[in-house]
Amino acid sequence: MTKELEHHFVELLEKHQNIIHKVCRLYTNNYDAHNDLFQEITIQLWKAYPKFRGDSKFSTWMYRVGLNTAITLYRKSKRTINTQDFNGVEFRMKADDYDDTEEQQLKTLYKAVYELNDIEKALVFLYLEDKDYREISETMGITEVNARVKMNRIKTKLKTILNP
Amino acid sequence: MDELELLKKDWNRQDTTFKKLSSEDIYPILQKKSSSIVKTLFYISIGELIFWILINVIPYFSSDSFRERLDAVYTNEYAFMGLTVFSYGVILLFIYLLFKSHKAISVTDNAKKLMESILKTRRVIKYYVLYNLVMAFISMVIGMYFAIMHDPKLTDTISHFNQKQMLVTYAILIGVTSVFVFIIWLFYKLLYGLLLKRLNKNYKELKKLEV
Known part of the structure; x- marks a missing residue:
């Protein structure tokens, strides 16, 4: 080379x-x-x-x-x-411009994301990076519909963790 | 507000918190060796090829009595040659299949396709090992049969066995073979199980999305 x-x-x-x-x-x-x-x-x-x-x-x-x-x-x-x-959040957060409840929420959210399995993490990652479902489905090798369905399930999962 | 939107808002703020690598930091990394499972799988398959070729070849060349016995068994020269050609043909075929499947593994494929190519390579190795185990088993049975047939002392002893002794002999033979096969099976289960545990789990997870 x-x-x-x-x-x-x-x-x-x-x-x-x-x-x-x-x-x-x-x-x-x-x-x-x-x-x-x-x-x-x-x-x-x-x-x-x-x-x-x-x-x-x-x-x-x-x-x-x-x-x-x-x-x-x-x-x-x-x-x-x-x-x-x-601890994902402590490792990451240095900024102090969060209000308490939001910080608490974020902390819980990050923790919840860490507990997802490898595939779910990949979907969340691409979603957070603003990729559309076409790109997500192409990267993972699944159909767009399935990517959407899975993403909705993950959202519900996170919601439940956040508001038990 | 959507939980993920909240996360998204924060997600991009983290960019500044990474320890930035300069190009001077990156150059040395390019010289490092990969330790990916594909690499490990590659070494294992090379090891398998060599191991089984040696197992087939060493007894023939290192022991005169073995060679003599083998020559005695295969009184028909053509049969022996045919078998040799066949076994080397199979080895060549496996080498070809292995390299083809290794070459098909591409990190730029989508996640599912990449996993499938790796699992395909692993299957080729599995069939190769299976083929060798079956061949080893068959030659063991044939070898034993001829050993008994050609050894007058042994034939004599066995003909004096009563039914119970015969059963015990069979039981011992079957027992030893089973333990042998079990140990090999355990070894492979452990080897590939450890190596591909995560891949299998993730592949299953992706497949689950399709139902």
Whole structure:
């Protein structure tokens, strides 16, 4: 692989790295695991990059490879088993512009999302990233109708958790 | 307000909280080796190929008595040659199928298709192992039969067995074979079970959406 290709790839990755970070945050629960998954996704992206054609956006392509790696390819290493040292919200929230009830609600919501299974998480992630149902269905390999139905079920599930 | 809308509002605020990697941080990652299950599966399938080829080849070349016995069993030279050609043909076929299915695995497919290609590769390995186990079993039975037939001392001993002794002999043979098969089965269950546990779960979850 040429230096130029590598340079181009790194530039794009640096610009769009937040997509990978967000996938990692959703599928891992501590700092080491986050970095581990980040590396694996980057390696998979790099391996697939020569076949990347400009006909889809780089970011769209990243969602697919990122989620595929998180859901299917990634093998959790031993050090990622530790789950107690992480609380999604505390890890994330530094801003203090939330009012108490909203913060509380968000806390519960994030916790609920973490408890979803891998597939549900993927759907929620794409939804939060403002992807339409066509793209969600294409990324996951399910029909648009099924993506919608599943998404509605997840919403109901979250609602129940939030308002028991 | 919709719960997810609330989450969405907050979701994009987190962008600033990530530790940003610079291009200097990214370059070294590109040199690292992947530790994905596809890679592991690939090594396992190569291992399987080599292991079973060795199992088939080593006894023939390392032990003269084995070779002599084998030559005695296959008095018909053509039958032996035919069998050899057949077994190497099967190995070549499996190598071809394995590489084809490995090549079909693409991280840029959709999630379901990717899982299916990995499971397909795993099935090819499974059939290869199954084929070898069946062949091992058949040659064990044939080998035992000829060993008894060609060994006058053994034939003599067995002909003096009463029914009870005969039953015990059968029971021992069946017992030993079962334990042998069970251990191999357990090994594969553990190996692939651990490796593909998450994939199987997620694939089932996706399939469930289709009903």
